[in-house]
Amino acid sequence: MLNFQPMFSRKTSAFLFMETERLVLKNYEGEKNKLDFLDLLTDKAVMKHVDKGVMTTEQAESLWRKLFEKLYAQQNVKTIWAVFARDDLRYIGNASLRPRPEKPEDWEIGYVLKKEEWGKGFATELARRLIKLGFDELNLTEIFATVDDDNFASIHVAEKAGMSFHSYDYDEQGRFSVYSIRNQSSELQEGSKF
Secondary structure, rough: OOOOOHHOOOOOOHHHEOOOOOOEEEEOOOOOOOOHHHHHHHOOOOOOOOOOOOOOOOOOOOHHHHHHHHOOOOOOOEEEEEEEEEOOOOEEEEEEEEEOEEEOOOOOEEEEEEEOOOOOOOHHOOOOOOHHHHHHOOOEEEEEEEOOOOOOOHHHHOOOOOEEEEEEEEOOOOEEEEEEEEEEHHHHHHHHOO
16 A cells, blocks of 8 residues: 655645646545536546546446545545636546556656536646646656547647657556656756766
């Protein structure tokens, strides 16, 4: 089991609530956004390129319980957020910065947006903010994004956020692309040691 506690001892408030120019990210609160979360994960179009695909309502409810009972409560994971539009505070999706399940030493950004929010630049805005958080607050040296090879929109988002192709990887569904970005300031610090 991963223990995230040391990563969050510095500025935990930065993980509970964040803003971008047009978005508000905050940890999910009790039952407040449960239906939004369930609707998002059970939408076939939205989930086409996410993990194992669309979830049943039961699977989504199980993940909701895991978020509160295990990740937020037991493991002190604070880097999974509900995402809202700043202008009217409507729920638009989910965002995360977390260790890759199959490679926990590699931290990856993730986002899932409601279909009606696609094409508005929100994904790029989220990706850039998550990368900034990873470098500035978590002191990560490299951040990853995993993308289905045929998910051209997310590949474009990764590239607009400054990421570049890293490698191919494989899971039970086949091949996917891994994108990454290195923390330039950590490279400068490493280089100055010599």
